[in-house]
Amino acid sequence: MPDTPTSVMIFAAGFGTRMGDLTRATPKPLIKVNGKGLIDHTLDLVDSISPEITVVNAHYLADHIVDHFADKDAIISIEKPDILDTGGGLKAALPLLKQSPVFTSNSDCIWDGPNPFRLLLESWSPKRMDALLGCIRVENCLGRVSPGDFSIDENGMISRKGEFVYGGVQIIKTDRVRAHPNRTFSLNEIWDQIAQDKRLFGLDYPGRWCDVGHPDGIALAEGLLRGQDV
Numbered sequence: 001m002p003d004t005p006t007s008v009m010i011f012a013a014g015f016g017t018r019m020g021d022l023t024r025a026t027p028k029p030l031i032k033v034n035g036k037g038l039i040d041h042t043l044d045l046v047d048s049i050s051p052e053i054t055v056v057n058a059h060y061l062a063d064h065i066v067d068h069f070a071d072k073d074a075i076i077s078i079e080k081p082d083i084l085d086t087g088g089g090l091k092a093a094l095p096l097l098k099q100s101p102v103f104t105s106n107s108d109c110i111w112d113g114p115n116p117f118r119l120l121l122e123s124w125s126p127k128r129m130d131a132l133l134g135c136i137r138v139e140n141c142l143g144r145v146s147p148g149d150f151s152i153d154e155n156g157m158i159s160r161k162g163e164f165v166y167g168g169v170q171i172i173k174t175d176r177v178r179a180h181p182n183r184t185f186s187l188n189e190i191w192d193q194i195a196q197d198k199r200l201f202g203l204d205y206p207g208r209w210c211d212v213g214h215p216d217g218i219a220l221a222e223g224l225l226r227g228q229d230v
Contacts, residue, residue: 003126005171006052007097008117009090009104012039013059013079016108018214027061029107030068033218034225037068039107046105049117055093056107059083087185091177100175101126104187106168110221113207116169123203124171130199131172131191135164142210142224143217150202158202159195167209 016028023031029039039056046054058065059079066076077093084092090104101124103117116134124132135158138148144165151162158164176190194200210221 002099003101004124005099005101005103005121007099007102008046008051008054009093009097009102010039010042010046010054010056010074010107011086011089011104012065012107013057013062013083013089015060015083016213020215022215023060025061027058027064028213030064031212031218033110033212034222038110038212039068041110042105042107043072043074045111045115045117046103048115049121051103053097055096057084057089057093082184084184086187087177087180087190088183090172090174090187091180091183091185094174094178097174101171101173104170104172108212109168110210110212110224111167111205111207112209112224113205116167116203116205119205120169120171120203125201126173128199129171129201130176130194130197131170132201132203133158133191134167134169134205135202136167136205136207136209138163138165140205140208141165142208142220143213144211152202152204156201156203157195157198158200164202164204165209167205 012029016023030037054074056074057077062078075096148163149166150158150164152158210224212221
């Protein structure tokens with residue numbers, strides 16, 4: 001089993017309910033930000049690390065996701081009849097991803113700074129890590145109204161609550177995901193297991209980040225991409 005991730009899982013199955021009417025007929029990953037689909041900003045970052053396999057999951061308006069990727073080098077993992085949450089979605093896609101560890105990424109974030117996939121790869125240490133999460137300091141987050149998710153100690157290990165927000169990109173070993181007894185579950189359950197074994201780590205991302213989970217986030221993200229002081 002290789003120690004370096006060469007596959008990427010992009011989560012694009014959600015309902016995007018916080019977007020209101022914007023997602024009535026369009027899945028959130030395809031909402032335009034600065035002239036192109038939100039998920040395409042993530043794909044630009046993914047493509048620059050040249051993964052062997054890219055998998056995108058789909059559930060809500062899945063046919064739109066399938067059509068969007070018709071001419072792209074990605075495999076679509078359609079979740080039906082039910083949406084599977086992050087852990088279940090990754091578990092369902094494991095036969096397509098073929099190896100562990102893997103990258104996973106949300107599709108509703110904009111990054112301003114170095115490529116987070118590349119930084120994670122440079123910091124990945126499989127002998128002591130089972131997951132490495134890209135995290136941003138709260139003061140460098142746009143569109144985020146809730147407090148931080150994690151703290152990072154002097155050794156890089158993370159624990160719940162603190163001044164860091166999870167940015168939606170990580171490297172994770174998949175053995176615990178594969179072994180989970182349920183079909184539908186959150187990756188938060190897996191992180192808690194990994195943290196108990198002191199193998200959950202965080203990367204302090206040096207740039208800025210925007211959550212495009214609600215309509216106001218679109219303008220914030222576009223300002224960030226244009227280099228405005230937002």
